[in-house]
Amino acid sequence: MMEQLGLFAEAGQSKGLPVDLLEYRPGLIGVTEGDALLARLIRDTPWRQTKQKMWDKEYLTPRLTCWYGDAERIAGMLPWTPELLAIRKLVEPMAGIGFNSVLLNYYRDGNDSVAWHSDKESIMGSQPVIASVSFGAVRSFDIRNKADHALRYSVRLEHGSFLLMKSGLQEHWEHRIAKSVKPLKARVNLTFRLVI
Numbered sequence: 757m758m759e760q761l762g763l764f765a766e767a768g769q770s771k772g773l774p775v776d777l778l779e780y781r782p783g784l785i786g787v788t789e790g791d792a793l794l795a796r797l798i799r800d801t802p803w804r805q806t807k808q809k810m811w812d813k814e815y816l817t818p819r820l821t822c823w824y825g826d827a828e829r830i831a832g833m834l835p836w837t838p839e840l841l842a843i844r845k846l847v848e849p850m851a852g853i854g855f856n857s858v859l860l861n862y863y864r865d866g867n868d869s870v871a872w873h874s875d876k877e878s879i880m881g882s883q884p885v886i887a888s889v890s891f892g893a894v895r896s897f898d899i900r901n902k903a904d905h906a907l908r909y910s911v912r913l914e915h916g917s918f919l920l921m922k923s924g925l926q927e928h929w930e931h932r933i934a935k936s937v938k939p940l941k942a943r944v945n946l947t948f949r950l951v952i
């Protein structure tokens with residue numbers, strides 16, 4: 757429900773993106789390889805639409821998801837695929853840490869979204885570093901300060917791009933992928949995480 761309310765913003769690339777919180781690098785993966793990966797990830801992933809609870813009512817999460825990782829150690833995860841391992845190998849040196857899991861998000865069109873949240877589950881510790889790789893439709897990744905919602909920035913996450921959410925981001929900032937009024941094609945996002 758909250759995801760429906762006034763979230764049709766189409767923000768662009770903010771100036772002065774706080775580099776202590778976020779680092780954006782387009783072109784981590786080239787267009788041709790990215791196109792192939794996008795098609796394969798959409799086709800081969802056993803996507804699920806989970807339920808989320810809000811105000812005591814259950815809603816279907818407005819996107820599809822799937823977890824992969826060190827399945828022999830972490831319950832509920834599928835084992836790494838060669839493709840996901842290859843992407844992990846690219847992002848780990850850029851993040852400066854190792855990851856044992858990745859959450860895949862599939863935004864089928866502009867109507868799919870993720871509402872304002874921070875990724876601070878206790879299983880990741882309070883200052884997690886998260887590496888994010890995007891394929892497909894360009895979507896705006898918005899961040900806002902928890903104490904002052906007027907303090908906000910946006911990054912347009914392009915096909916094949918890399919975004920590093922640094923350790924300070926989750927504690928004092930929230931992020932989202934807003935819905936779009938423009939018709940949009942599919943997007944798949946991978947967020948590599950260290951679950952402890």
Ligand SMILES: O=C(O)CCC(=O)C(=O)O
Pocket residue numbers: 859861870875888890897913931932933945947
């Ligand atoms: O799709 C994205 O770029 C962000 C996804 C996200 O915030 C998450 O999986 O926690």
Ligand SMILES: [Fe+2]
Pocket residue numbers: 873874875931
């Ligand atoms: Fe997130």
